[in-house]
Amino acid sequence: MVTIKDVAREAGVSVATVSRVWNDAAFVSPETRQRVSEIAARLGYSPHGAARSLITRTTHALGVLLPDLYGEFFSEIIRGIDHTAQADGYHILVSSSHDSKDEIDAALRSMRGRVDGMIIMSPDLEAQRTLHALQGSFPVVLLNGGAESKAFDTITIENHEGASAMVRHLVQRGHRRIAMIAGPERNYDAAERLRGYRSALGESGIAPDPAFVLAGDFSELSGHRAARAMLALDPRPTAIFAANDSMAIGALSALREAGLRVPEDIAVAGFDDIPMARYMNPPLSTVHVDISKLGERATTLLLSSLQNGERPRKQLQLATNLVIRSSCGGPVS
């Protein structure tokens, strides 16, 4: 490996001079600069990142900790983050932790000294406590982490508003027996979406029926199962609202297998508006979230706190909007 010393020796200058040339510092004669550049290029020199960040105390890398890497939701997030980071010359160091305290701890440890800050998506409510240990130690942005954590910059989706808007829409279309496939109990987004569902029912004067709420785990399979269980209910719901699109998609296939027509026999709606949603058959009505923008804004937040140093924490919310397609019968007539 060719180091700064090799270049210095070859050029007959000191390492300090090479360093200055490399960093475009002032006070290097044009001739020296020229000669050193040429030799560096010829030798294929480029500085050693770790060594550099040891002294500069900056890595130009952002840590990204996600609960999972599966599915379009996460890939869109990463895309948003990477895009924004790269525009500012930052790399991203990705890690997925399955939400357990220990795994999060391990990930945080192993990123120490390798990143300038972190974006952590940890919707598990338990895991929040782990994070409190970090408070203020170094720049962190929490993604969908529950806004209680005023100690951090956070960005969350308007879960409650989105969910209740969708339920209101279903009510307006004449549904009274609206079931919900909820997400994991300990998940922040899931809890908020469920809360939105309930409050919309309340507003509409519909008594909530506990039998109409089944929990899934955000996977397609769990949506499929929940929908099947709901078909066994009597009376049967006339609409199913899933806490995310994957589960809604699972529900759609369960309904098809059961020989039911959507939306004629039963309406279906999801949440997130992953790219796949509009290709469903019928196209899936859902609550649109600009997922890659979620990643973008988290990154912007993090970069701003890296560059501006201390400043009051910010709590951002990302707006949602209804996307009515045919799986719920289309717009209100």
Next chain:
Amino acid sequence: MVTIKDVAREAGVSVATVSRVWNDAAFVSPETRQRVSEIAARLGYSPHGAARSLITRTTHALGVLLPDLYGEFFSEIIRGIDHTAQADGYHILVSSSHDSKDEIDAALRSMRGRVDGMIIMSPDLEAQRTLHALQGSFPVVLLNGGAESKAFDTITIENHEGASAMVRHLVQRGHRRIAMIAGPERNYDAAERLRGYRSALGESGIAPDPAFVLAGDFSELSGHRAARAMLALDPRPTAIFAANDSMAIGALSALREAGLRVPEDIAVAGFDDIPMARYMNPPLSTVHVDISKLGERATTLLLSSLQNGERPRKQLQLATNLVIRSSCGGPVS
């Protein structure tokens, strides 16, 4: 920030001892080990990654350079890579370069000293030359990079075989006028898939019609455009084979907009079998590629070369298989 010195001072031992405790080295008395561990935990100490890798000459990170981060193909690749890397205690440093020589150069530079090896996906044939500069300098696995590069470990998809199998299937279903929406001209996978298409036509004694080959850029939009253009042809093709699923999906929507039935009026097939494919209407026939496995195997290859040091380069191929759904009319009767 708490360093090894702080822990040493607090524990009344030397930094060497703390280091030994941390790395589970032998020859530390149980009492000392215990005391140091406790203090380290209390102080929230964890070693500084950059400093550590400077001396150990290892980062436990893998660089991943992709041409893009958009769409299910890339997200599946990342998932496969991260999963395998994490199992061995490695992190991944992600970067997307838009395939230009300069961008690739920049990415490589900035990763120096931050990663132990790299997985580079750079299907652009031009970019291959840049890579030759790297030869042997440090561990690299080329993903879909054209097997000519015997200087690297490579893993490629069986593009030629997959494409020709699909075309043969279409021929068996009675199609003679089979059009192809090809990928970018300078793209390796695209070129191989086109070659497979041509050789299958040849085998079947069908004269290739240049008007039946239109180039897209792997995006849905370009597939849409190409399909529209093909509808204007006279005689019109009876089947369209797209070089990837995204373009096939774009073609499907163009056909629907034109009021054509798939597969009755025109058959459609894609390549990759992204998760979305089976949800299309009608479900898309395609050449299945286990995309996340592609990432997995690339990572395995890289890790093995990190651990075993010098060994002969390996050239791997990932098998494909036909997935016949209804967009091409189903299996041969």
Next chain:
DNA sequence: TTGTAGGCGTTATCAT
């Protein structure tokens, strides 16, 4: 079993 000290590759500080 533990401590001392040198060095990893780079930048920053002070000379000159």
Next chain:
DNA sequence: ATGATAACGCCTACAA
């Protein structure tokens, strides 16, 4: 305008 040299935080001979 350039050079010597001390950090940065850690690991590892070697010494004790």
